[in-house]
Structures are given as structure tokens and as C-alpha cells.
Amino acid sequence: MDRKKLGMGNLLGWLVTFFFLISLLSIICYQLICLIDLxxxxxxxxxxxxxxxxFVVPEFIIQAVFCLACLITGHYLLCFLSLPYLYYNFSLYRRRKHLVDVTEIFNQLNWEKKQRLIKLGYLSMLFFVFIFWLIWTVGTDNY
Known part of the structure; x- marks a missing residue:
């Protein structure tokens, strides 16, 4: 295959995973804003x-698709780094603790905010690793 086509495929893989990661960050920020407004x-x-x-179930789906997209496009480090977050979301869903209870939201407000802040920190760390790896890849590609 032509090197230019391989480079474009690599770029497309980076763009797809980038948009998934940005959408995850946006969802978590929106949930935090809702909790702060409350x-x-x-x-x-x-x-x-x-x-x-x-936005809870779409967040879980986007996280799973992000992990799968990283695996398919060959970004194994990002896939490996996103697995704990995916496992945490899966365990929340399995225990049926993924939705916010309307009657208990005031009692659990600090926990819900802390949970979203940890997710935001984890995704921000993943985003910085993503940006570093993207710059590294673009810098080492010879077209």
C-alpha cells in the first residue's frame, strides 16, 4: 500500500479517537455543571x-466505543489506559448504581461531584497522553 494512504488512515484513526475523547470530556463537564447548579x-x-x-448511558457507550476504536486503530497504549475507566463504568452499570437518584441527590451531592471530578481528571490525563502521542507520531512519520 502507498505510504500516503497509510498516513491518511493513521490520521483518520487519530481524528476518530480525538472526537470520542472530546465528547467524553464534554459530557463529564456538563454533568459537573448540572451538579454545581444544583x-x-x-x-x-x-x-x-x-x-x-x-447522558450517563451515552457516556458509557462512547467510552466503550472509544476503547474499541483505540484497539482497532492500533493505539494500544490509549486502549490500555482507558480500560480501568471502562471497567469502572461497567461495574457501576452492573450494580445499577449508574443513575442519579432524584430523592437522594442532595445526600449524595458531594460524592457525585467527587466521582465526576475524578473522571474528569482521568480523562484529562488521557487527553494529555493522547496529544503527546499524536505529536510524537506526526513528528516521526516520514511522508
Whole structure:
């Protein structure tokens, strides 16, 4: 195969995984904003829980597809680094603790915020590894 075609395929793989990672970061930030709005009493608990729960399952699906896309495109380090997050989401879903309970949201507000902040930190670390690896790959490709 032509080197230029291989380079374009590699670029397409990087773009696909980049958009999945950005969408995950956006979803987590949106959930954090909803929790902060609830904490400072901008929205009621029902609306906050409904907004957060609307994006929980899509977050899990995007994370799984991101991990699969990293595996398919040959970004094995990113796939390996995203497996603990995928396992955590899977275990939450399996135990049926993935949705925010409307009646208990005020009691669990600090835990929910801490959980989202840890996810945001983990995804930010993954994003920086992604950017470093992308720059490294582009710098070492000879077209």
C-alpha cells in the first residue's frame, strides 16, 4: 500500500479517537455543571437528575466505543489506559448504581461531584497522553 494512504488512515484513526475523547470530556463537564447548579440552587433536584441521567448511558457507550476504536486503530497504549475507566463504568452499570437518584441527590451531592471530578481528571490525563502521542507520531512519520 502507498505510504500516503497509510498516513491518511493513521490520521483518520487519530481524528476518530480525538472526537470520542472530546465528547467524553464534554459530557463529564456538563454533568459537573448540572451538579454545581444544583448545589447553588439554580435548578431543582428533579431537573438536575433528569439532565445528568440523560447522558450517563451515552457516556458509557462512547467510552466503550472509544476503547474499541483505540484497539482497532492500533493505539494500544490509549486502549490500555482507558480500560480501568471502562471497567469502572461497567461495574457501576452492573450494580445499577449508574443513575442519579432524584430523592437522594442532595445526600449524595458531594460524592457525585467527587466521582465526576475524578473522571474528569482521568480523562484529562488521557487527553494529555493522547496529544503527546499524536505529536510524537506526526513528528516521526516520514511522508
Amino acid at each position: 448545589e447553588i440552587d439554580y435548578i431543582n433536584h428533579y431537573d438536575s437528575a433528569a439532565r445528568i441521567n440523560k
